[in-house]
Amino acid sequence: MTTAEELRAERMKLMDDVINNREPERVPIVSSCSTWAYYYKGYKPIDGIRSNEVVKEVSRAIYTDFYWDIIDIGPVVAFHPDIFAVAGGGTFTFTEEGLHQTNPGAIMVMEPEEYPELIKDPYEFLLTKILPRRYKLFAPEKSFQEKYDGIRKILEIQERMAEKTRIHDEIAEGEFGLFNTVGGLLIAPVDFILDYLRDFRGIMQDIKRRPEMVREAGMALVRYSLDSVAGVESSPGKSVLIPMHIPTFLNPRDFEKVYWPSFKVLIDALVEKGLNVKCAFERKYEHLFDYLQELPKNKIVAVVEDDDIRLFKKKLGHIMAIQGGISTQALYYSSKQECLDIVKGLIDDLAPGGGFAFSTNKSMISATDGNPENLRAVNEFVREYAVYK
Amino acid sequence: MLDTDLLTKAVGDLDEDSVIKQLQEFAATNPSPEEAQKAVAACQSGMGIVGELFEQGEYFVGDLIFAGELLTNAVEILKPYLGGATSEKIGTIVLGTVAGDLHDIGKNIFKSMAEAAGFEVHDLGIDQPPGNFVEKVKEVKPEIVGMSGVLTLALESMKLTVDALRDAGLRDSIKVIIGGNPVTKEACEQIGADAFTTNAAEGVKICQGWVK
Structure with missing residues (x-):
């Protein structure tokens, strides 16, 4: 019998082959099955935030009931609402079910006139200007002791959340022999400005009115982006995930x-460090394919969301590996046979030559992101059908 | 004297400096309400060009966001001169992002393009439960209800909203359009909407077709 450790090693090899644009033994099936898993078991994400037992039960259920090889995202909630309560602010709003979203206007904490300051010294600017605006805990009138106690409390909550990730990883890798492909996560510099400083309306005005400032701020923030994966080392089959927002x-x-x-400087620096990069090309990128041609070869995994994935592979498959497949909508709204037909067509067109990993086109977050029966059938089908002979 | 073609072109080109300069010079002439209304119409035609360029793949969502901003600023300059002059209303839309979803960018783009096309838009805001749509429809009796959402869970909320409109006996008197990244033909059918789009410019055209 194959042990979990052996299985994990096999699956690591599958992903390593994909990243290097080789033909693996078979097309690996990647899980982006996030909080959907809680609804599948009759829970809500908040139950996972509250109880480690629920995390265990839900993790075991989705890895028993559905076939996977690789994990991108597991059913672990990344953020605890209490962190933001203690910090006194933040950009997220939590629903009763434990999912979070960004409230319109919640991001805007920087004035357009402040770009020169951000460019001059991003760390100084973020620490002295942005943090106090974003979180009441860091307001100037707070005493050292208050800040210290608050930070300690936040670290305690973070540690409890990290414990959940460890519990999940031990089950996924230790019991099921799955391979976790994400070695780190970072936000690209200009997306950081969008996500944390200027919001949509703000940054779009900046891009039109002061594009050179946005570009320079991006360049200044490359170090900040790189620092968030400073401890990540090169490892076969692993990559650093960059969810891309504004392009x-x-x-x-x-x-x-x-x-x-x-972005180009960032990617080159990551590759220089020996890291692979998984770019989540959120929504559509067809209008930017010409630029993506310039990315380093056999170092990038493109997660394709709403683009025509066949066209993506045709135009960029010689440079990067492609991950994607069935849309979460089809998985929810279509019949089992329709899903199987879609997936067979995708495997026939995308698997030849290698460099392809199968997954849903988006993370499965809410209950409407997939019908369990369809998901089960689709993953089983790919497991049996997408074998290289 | 204002060159309305030049103004329309500047809005279409998203040339903010030129738009503002033209309107400030125009405002300095202390225009009559009718003249100011012509300037508004010229800006709105520019928005129409922006929509066309978006549909042709020349402009992207970011350009639409900025165009909305530009139009708002332009109208702001003209407001003091508009007096009671109003443009002709071609129809009424009740619009909102459905329950559970906080996204507003797509809704706002649609709103500014629909207003530029001559619709009166009642914007409920984000995270709107079915009951709020029902109440507003009873109150303003629109021809059209527009529901927006980005998250897939919004699809469920859209369905509940259509159900609520039906239960209130209002469904047959309105057209329902759904918009946003997750909407598809299949979703549209299950939700019971009349049309769907992931493209604000196309959405406005669909609405224009309904009120002809």
Whole structure:
């Protein structure tokens, strides 16, 4: 009998082959099955936040009831609402079920006139200007002791959340022999400005009115992005995940002007460190394919969301590995046979030559992101059908 | 004298400096309400060009967000001169992001493009439960209800909203359009909407078709 350790090693090899654009033994099936797993077991994500036992039960259930090889995202909630309560702010709003979203306007904490300060010294600016605006805990009138106690409390909560990740990873890797492919996560510099400083309306005005400032701020923030994966080492089959946010909304001229310069420097620096990069190309990137041609070869895994994945592979498959497949909508709204037909077509077109990993096109977050029966059938089908002979 | 073609073109080009300069010079002439209304109409035509360029794949969502901003600023300059002059209303839309979803970008883009096309838009805001749609529909009696959402869970809320409109006996008197990243033909059918789009410009065209 194959042990979990042996299985994990086999699966690591599958992913390593994919990243290097080789043909693996078979197409690996990647799980982006996040909080959907709680609904599947009749829970809500908040139950996982409250109880480690629920995390265990839910993790075991989705790895027993559905076939997977690789994990991108597991059913562990990353953020605890209490962290933001203690910090006194933040950009997230939590639903009663434990899911979070960004409230419109919640991000805006920086004025357009402050770009020069951000560019001059990002750390200084973030620490002295942004933190106090974002979190009441860091307001100037708070005493050292108050800040110290607050930070300690936040670290305690974080530790409890990290414990859940460890519990999940031990089950996934130790019991089921799955391979966790994500070695770290970072936000690209200009996306950081969008996500944490200027919000959508703000950054779009900046891109039109002061594009050179946005570009320079991006360049200045490369170090900040790199520092968030400073401890991550090169490892076969693993990659650093970058969820990309704003490029899909930019016309190619604006993209080239403001986003691409720092992004290219960032990717080159990560590859230089020996790391692979998994770019989640959220929404559509077809209008930017020409730029993506310039990314380093056999180092990138492209997670394809709403693009035509066949076209993606045709245009960029010689440079990067492609991950994606069935849409969460099809998985929820279509019949089992329709799903199987879709997936067979995808495997027939995308598997030849290797460099392809199968997954849903988006993370499965809410109950509406997939019908369990369809998911089970689809993953079983790929497991049996997508074998290289 | 204002060159309305030039103004329309500047809005279409998203040339903010030119738009503001033209409007400030125009405002300095202390225009009559009718003249100011013509300037508003010229800006709105520019928004129409922006929509066309978006549909042609020349502009992207970021450009639409900025265009909305530009139009708001332009109208702000003209407001003091508009007096009681109003443009002709071609229809009424009740609009909102459905329950459980906090996203507003797509809804706002649709709103500014629909207003530029001559619709009166009643924007409920984000995270709106079915009951709020029902109440507003009873109150303003629109031709159209627009529901927006980004998360897949929004699809469920859209369905509940259509059900609520039906239960209130209002469904047959309105057209329902759903918009946002997760909407598809299949989702549209299950939700019971009349149309769906992931493209605000197309959405406005669909609405225009309904009120012709």
